[in-house]
Amino acid sequence: MRTVFVTGTAGFIGFHLARHLLDEGFAVVGFDGLTDYYDVELKKSRHKMLEKNPNFRAHIGMLEDHAFLSKVVAEAKPDVIVHLAAQAGVRYSLENPRAYIDTNLTGTFNLMEAARETGVDHLLMASTSSVYGGNTQMPFEETQKTELPLTLYAATKKANEGMAHSYSHLWHIPTTMFRFFTVYGPYGRPDLALFKFVRAALADEAIDVYNHGEMARDFTFVDDLVHSIRLLINAVPPMPNSGAEAVAGDSLSPVAPFRTMNIGNGTCVPLMEFISEIEDALGQPIKKNMMEMQKGDVPGTWANTDLLERLTGYRPNTTTKDGIRQFVAWYRDYYQV
Template sequence: MRTVFVTGSAGFIGFHLSQLLLREGFRVVGYDAMTDYYDPALKRRRHAMLHQHPHFSAHEDLLEDMDRLRAACAQAKPDVIVHLAAQAGVRYSLENPRAYVDANLVGAFNVLECAREIGVGHLLMASTSSVYGANDVMPFSERQKADTQLTLYAATKKANESMAHSYAHLWNIPTTMFRFFTVYGPWGRPDMALFKFVAAGFEGRPIDVYNHGMMARDFTYVTDLVRGIRLLIDVPPPAVQGRGEPVEGDSLSAAAPYRVVNIGNSESVPLMEFVEAIEEEIGRPIERNYMEMQKGDVPATWADAGLLQRLTGYRPDTPVSEGIREFVRWYRDYYDVRPAAAE
């Protein structure tokens, strides 16, 4: 039984990944600080569900507490580390930038140190499509330069990529950075657009629509994302010496056992189509407040997921309409929202 150490195990993505790994026979050791960036009750509910599995255990501590993190890793003796924990949210980074320095820079450094100390077999770390920043050539490819981040959140994630490359080079740690795009689905974060739009729709409140609706996103369903992560676990970057024939379009580093992989749906969906699909699912129109573009935001994202498919044989493909349907079903159940016909 392989052991995977998952940071951010009570988070939206960490919860879904831990569930998948447990179903597939892994032992999962979680690590989560249960911070109050959004309602910790949602995080505790996720962890409670994971704790029902006999092969799940967890630690509740900050990534910045190196002694606690080191002790948890030493006790777990993981074969694989998946580092998902971070201070999330593009817009919140404008309000509280120090939280991103503490969690995303210091925290990631501590994870890298633990990976070095235990000699982990494969380190996978979450990055984001936000690192593409001001790039305007789409779809975004891992081989593009990504040097024009527009928010501190994106800058910390790009810094994580650079930090991880240096550790992979210096200490021969097989490392995969995965850049995920706009992730949505059941048990999602309340600060994300789908959650806010659905809540507003059911409560009869208007939603804020930035750039007057002229935006598009590569919406990626959460179970597709974690399937991609799970499959990447089994394809660590090969050693620099004798790595053999490269995969077409690979982002392998010439200096380290390190690569970057996009995980996205390979489709850029206009924001207004996304809103209309929500309206269709909840059975009522949603009033819009059209606003100017928010500082640090980008008009569109679109993933080239070809490398993921070539490495794993898998490409995310859940239609937005289906993903929204599953989220609304979960939202109604979790918040006890009655169907419109019964109101």
Template sequence: MKVFITGTAGFIGFHLARLLLAEGHTVHGYDGLTDYYDVRLKQRRHAMLREFPAFVATEAMLEDLPALQAAVQAAQPDVIVHLAAQAGVRYSLENPAAYIDANLVGTFHLLQAAVQARPRHLLLASTSSVYGANTHMPFAEGDKADTPLTLYAATKKANEAMSHAYSHIHGLPTTVFRFFTVYGPWGRPDMALFKFTRGILDGTPIDIYNHGDMQRDFTYIDDLVRAIRLLIDAVPPAPEARTPTHGWQPVEGDTLSPAAPWRVVNIGNSQPVRLLDFVDAIEAEVGRPATRRYLPMQLGDVPATWADASLLQRLTGYRPQTPVREGVRAFVQWYRTFYSG
């Protein structure tokens, strides 16, 4: 199988590419290696992927439509997985233009390139942040997601709508997945686990918002990419193919669009963890207490996330389940090794 992945120098894209390469597939990566965080970390990820003969990388921006189209055409992919984006809920308050360029213009370009390439399946990353001010939990894919609290969430919701339109117009089988607080080795330095671990080891205070009264559905990176890998094979059928004569059987709670071969799926651990318990787990693995600085809730943040991942399980037979302490242990071990020099 030939897979084109955007964001292969990023946290999730790197892990997904490595999984697919280990399975014997061909991966063409595409990444702009922006300086949103330490570029050396991104370069190291790409260097590890280049150790696989079946990996090819194009280093260019999503906003560069000719470069993106040329890379997709060269790859001739069976599957496209779009993970590249300007990430970070809080950074969208500081630099909103970056989200318009990367997430809206960049995704538009990716959709244009996908229409030309005609893969058998297009998969796009969204986020639990699209649930915004929704307070009904656990979050289910059919819940309204019309109250985004940040521009980041709004761009991801727009990406979902854009991909549905392209799926309808061009008959492009598309799956959108919503991630829930992904963590693990090779993670982003702007994420809580990275910042907390670094702060505890350095003896500097860590910021705990809403005075610790928060919960997150922490999802371990290996579980996440395994779910994506399985969803690659769960191709949404076109509306006209949803009959027993085509071998189609309905799935309870499916989010298939009535107008397109398109669906949306949550990927989460389905076990929300108190933020203070998360900090406790990091302290236990690092072996020293944190200096905790309790602060009010940040603008655009939400007190809790919790995924209903039952559709993922019905489609793939799989659901994430790595305990937080196990995942935190793996991250702390990686962090100490990576930064030991």
């Protein structure tokens, strides 16, 4: 049985990934800080579900605690590490920027040190589509330059990519960085758009619609995302000069066993169309406050997922219609609405 160490298992994506891996017969060691960025009870309920599986065990601690993190990783002896824990949220980075430095930079450094000290077959870490920043050529491809971050959140994730590349080169750690595109689905984060829109609509409150609705996103259903990660665990970047040939459009580094990878649905959905799908799923109209563009936001995102398909044979394909309906069904059941 292979062991995967996953950070952020009480979080939205980490929970779904851990459950997916457990279903496939992996042993999963989780690590989470249970911070109060949003509802801690929701985080605890995710862990409680995972703990029903005897092949899951969780440790509660902060990434910033290097000694404890290193001890836990060393004891787990994982074959693979998937680092998903982070201070998330583009807009929150305007309010509390220091949290992003502490968790996303110091915490990620500590995790990379633990990976170096223990040794793993593959280190996989979350980046974000936000690293594409001010780029306007879409769909975004992994080989595009990402030198124009528009928020501190994006800047810390771009820094994570650079940090990981250096460790991959120096210590020969096969590393894959994921660039996630607007993930949504059941057990989602309360600060994400779909969660906020559904909650407001069911309370007969108005939602804030930025840039007067003139926005679009590549909305990615969480089950598609974690299935992609599962497949990529086996797509280990080869060492330079190994004789392995890169696939077309590969983002492989010429000096390290390192690549970046888009994980998105591969479609660009207008925000107003997304909201209309929510109204259909709820069976009611939603009141709207039309707002100006928020600082640091971008009008659109769109992932080119050709590299993901070439490496894994898989391309995310859940429609927003189906994904939203699954979220609404979960929300009504979980909150008894």
